Amino acid sequence: MKQIRDFRVKAYDRLNEDNYIIELGCDEELPAIKAGNFAEIQVPQTADVFLRRPFSILDADHKNRSLKFYVKAIGKGTRKLGELAEGTKVNLIFPLGNSFNTDHIRHALIAGGGSGIAPFILLAKELKEKKIKTIFLLGARTREDVFLADEFAKYGEVLITTEDGSLGDKGLITQHSIFSKHDFPYDKIFTCGPDPMMKAVARIAAKKGVNCEASLENMMACGFGACLCCVTETLDGNKCVCTAGPVFDTKYLKWQI
Amino acid sequence: MADLNIHIKDLHFKNPVTTASGTFGFGEEFMEFMDLNLLGGIFVKGLTIKNREGNEYPRMAETPSGMLNAVGLQNKGVDYFVNSIYPRIKHLHTEIIPNVNGGTVEDYLMVTEKLNETEGINAIELNISCPNVKEGGMAFGVSCPSAVAVTEAIRKVWKKTLIVKLSPNVTDITEIAKGVEGAGADAVSLVNTFLGMAIDAEKRKPILSTVTGGLSGPAIKPIALRMVWQVYQVVKIPIIGMGGIMNATDAIEFMLAGASAIQVGTANFIDPQVSLRIIDGIEKYLAGHHYKKAGDIVGQLMT
Ligand SMILES: Cc1cc2nc3c(=O)[nH]c(=O)nc-3n(C[C@H](O)[C@H](O)[C@H](O)COP(=O)(O)OP(=O)(O)OC[C@H]3O[C@@H](n4cnc5c(N)ncnc54)[C@H](O)[C@@H]3O)c2cc1C
Ligand SMILES: Cc1cc2nc3c(=O)[nH]c(=O)nc-3n(C[C@H](O)[C@H](O)[C@H](O)COP(=O)(O)O)c2cc1C
Ligand code: FES
Numbered sequence: 230m231k232q233i234r235d236f237r238v239k240a241y242d243r244l245n246e247d248n249y250i251i252e253l254g255c256d257e258e259l260p261a262i263k264a265g266n267f268a269e270i271q272v273p274q275t276a277d278v279f280l281r282r283p284f285s286i287l288d289a290d291h292k293n294r295s296l297k298f299y300v301k302a303i304g305k306g307t308r309k310l311g312e313l314a315e316g317t318k319v320n321l322i323f324p325l326g327n328s329f330n331t332d333h334i335r336h337a338l339i340a341g342g343g344s345g346i347a348p349f350i351l352l353a354k355e356l357k358e359k360k361i362k363t364i365f366l367l368g369a370r371t372r373e374d375v376f377l378a379d380e381f382a383k384y385g386e387v388l389i390t391t392e393d394g395s396l397g398d399k400g401l402i403t404q405h406s407i408f409s410k411h412d413f414p415y416d417k418i419f420t421c422g423p424d425p426m427m428k429a430v431a432r433i434a435a436k437k438g439v440n441c442e443a444s445l446e447n448m449m450a451c452g453f454g455a456c457l458c459c460v461t462e463t464l465d466g467n468k469c470v471c472t473a474g475p476v477f478d479t480k481y482l483k484w485q486i
Numbered sequence: 487m488a489d490l491n492i493h494i495k496d497l498h499f500k501n502p503v504t505t506a507s508g509t510f511g512f513g514e515e516f517m518e519f520m521d522l523n524l525l526g527g528i529f530v531k532g533l534t535i536k537n538r539e540g541n542e543y544p545r546m547a548e549t550p551s552g553m554l555n556a557v558g559l560q561n562k563g564v565d566y567f568v569n570s571i572y573p574r575i576k577h578l579h580t581e582i583i584p585n586v587n588g589g590t591v592e593d594y595l596m597v598t599e600k601l602n603e604t605e606g607i608n609a610i611e612l613n614i615s616c617p618n619v620k621e622g623g624m625a626f627g628v629s630c631p632s633a634v635a636v637t638e639a640i641r642k643v644w645k646k647t648l649i650v651k652l653s654p655n656v657t658d659i660t661e662i663a664k665g666v667e668g669a670g671a672d673a674v675s676l677v678n679t680f681l682g683m684a685i686d687a688e689k690r691k692p693i694l695s696t697v698t699g700g701l702s703g704p705a706i707k708p709i710a711l712r713m714v715w716q717v718y719q720v721v722k723i724p725i726i727g728m729g730g731i732m733n734a735t736d737a738i739e740f741m742l743a744g745a746s747a748i749q750v751g752t753a754n755f756i757d758p759q760v761s762l763r764i765i766d767g768i769e770k771y772l773a774g775h776h777y778k779k780a781g782d783i784v785g786q787l788m789t
Binding site for chain 1: 508509510511515516518519531537539540543544545546547549550551552553555557560668703752754755756757758760
């Protein structure tokens with residue numbers, strides 16, 4: 230059930246200058262939250278951020294009634310959200326969107342690029358609970374942009390690519406040797422990140438005949454199906470990423486791949 | 487407690503607060519957030535005769551105190567509304583008002599005729615002001631003869647309450663308002679969005695796929711308010727006012743300027759429960775100023 234609820238800033242974990250994890254706490258019990266769900270956050274104390282901003286739920290602590298979000302500061306809203314005093318009231322609409330499908334998987338590959346790693350902690354937990362073997366492939370521009378690798382390591386092997394080669398394999402995520410090896414044991418790929426990266430991953434998945442789900446980050450005005458601004462083209466016409474997604478089977482998307 | 491009821495011919499709003507077309511889906515999107523029965527009415531998403539996929543993504547750009555949209559009337563067509571959506575929402579104790587769109591007068595007529603056969607619909611809103619479709623839409627609303635022509639044509643087939651939604655993208659909105667009043671409209675609603683655009687300087691590209699789009703939100707409120715006030719001077723039919731209403735004070739300002747009822751639009755995206763707060767705020771204002779009914783403040787601006 231969707232909620233509109235006030236939270237308070239509990240803590241920040243500063244990953245580097247532009248990246249942080251924000252923890253928000255509330256008084257009431259949290260509703261059920263699934264891997265892939267997101268929240269629409271109203272950024273407080275700013276006149277120049279008019280609409281809410283969508284963020285994947287990084288983690289949910291039901292016992293302590295808190296949610297965590299991983300945020301990459303790229304503009305006014307994401308910057309302001311990183312500058313709030315502890316205890317500041319922050320209003321959320323959540324949980325929104327659909328979730329990943331983890332049925333009938335034996336071996337999962339998670340490919341996250343840039344800030345597209347946020348939905349994967351909850352997914353990693355779910356996969357672990359279901360005893361599904363998981364490997365993580367994280368792509369970034371340079372070693373300073375690789376985040377949460379230690380966290381993911383709790384749930385499976387972590388492979389890294391950086392465009393400048395400063396950590397792990399050099400190149401783009403799709404150039405990682407895992408894809409060129411003869412042995413490709415994965416029967417499901419999950420991906421989130423910049424569109425070109427997700428499309429490239431989907432292309433490989435299609436070639437290998439592996440099911441692939443992508444979590445899209447289209448621009449949203451509402452986040453709950455009221456404005457029809459966030460659409461992506463699918464085999465059934467335009468669908469709202471906020472309600473039919475954000476997670477889509479890539480075969481269902483009309484991506485030119 | 488003040489009497490909040492508003493009547494516009496067959497239409498009965500239990501209070502002056504309604505939600506604007508295209509910003510409230512078909513009501514269902516808000517069911518988890520509020521009791522829809524408390525609303526005066528719901529103007530549902532724009533309908534066309536056939537399924538429309540709308541414009542390409544990106545369709546939205548945030549701008550100072552507002553947003554641009556270029557949705558382009560995405561909807562599954564009037565038949566789908568009548569057969570699949572309306573049966574799910576018709577039990578609501580609030581007025582459900584379809585927003586009628588077309589590329590030609592015949593299109594508008596066909597949509598209206600489908601709705602004519604639908605029981606429980608007491609009013610339609612004729613949208614002659616959508617800036618986001620290439621054909622028809624705003625083209626009808628920016629010239630007086632075409633606005634009059636489409637209103638006259640619909641008036642002949644639609645006997646219940648006919649509301650015509652005006653475009654602000656005109657030199658003189660009072661001319662169009664007078665025109666559609668003469669053509670038989672029972673009320674006018676204003677304003678639709680203002681034509682605008684947004685540019686990504688880094689990429690040297692427009693942000694919207696359609697280059698231009700419709701501006702809404704508080705950024706347009708002073709202009710919308712001025713237009714409601716001007717139209718109030720020249721027509722006798724009721725006005726439903728909108729444009730950047732974010733709270734009860736904004737709504738009351740529109741009523742003082744001459745609006746009998748108001749529509750809440752973009753504000754729904756930020757606070758899905760805002761309409762209920764606006765109803766409360768209007769009640770408090772009326773009580774605080776010892777008014778007996780909501781209608782008593784309509785047009786009561788002291789100049
Ligand atoms: C379902 C979903 C989940 C998301 N999860 C996360 C997350 O977990 N962590 C995270 O850091 N970000 C996430 N995002 C992206 C995040 O919402 C945007 O970065 C944020 O809205 C930007 O706000 P801003 O005010 O800082 O940027 P603005 O100042 O509004 O814009 C700065 C620049 O960023 C561009 N921009 C704004 N929003 C987006 C977007 N959605 N996609 C691409 N470009 C955009 C603008 O065009 C502009 O060029 C998610 C988006 C969606 C839709
Ligand atoms: C995303 C979006 C979609 C809209 N779709 C429609 C529509 O289908 N038909 C219509 O008559 N008006 C439509 N409008 C215009 C609104 O009904 C309203 O006239 C306008 O947004 C001004 O009010 P506001 O500033 O309170 O939003 C739309 C507005 C937005 C923001
Ligand atoms: S963001 Fe409004 S419908 Fe998806």
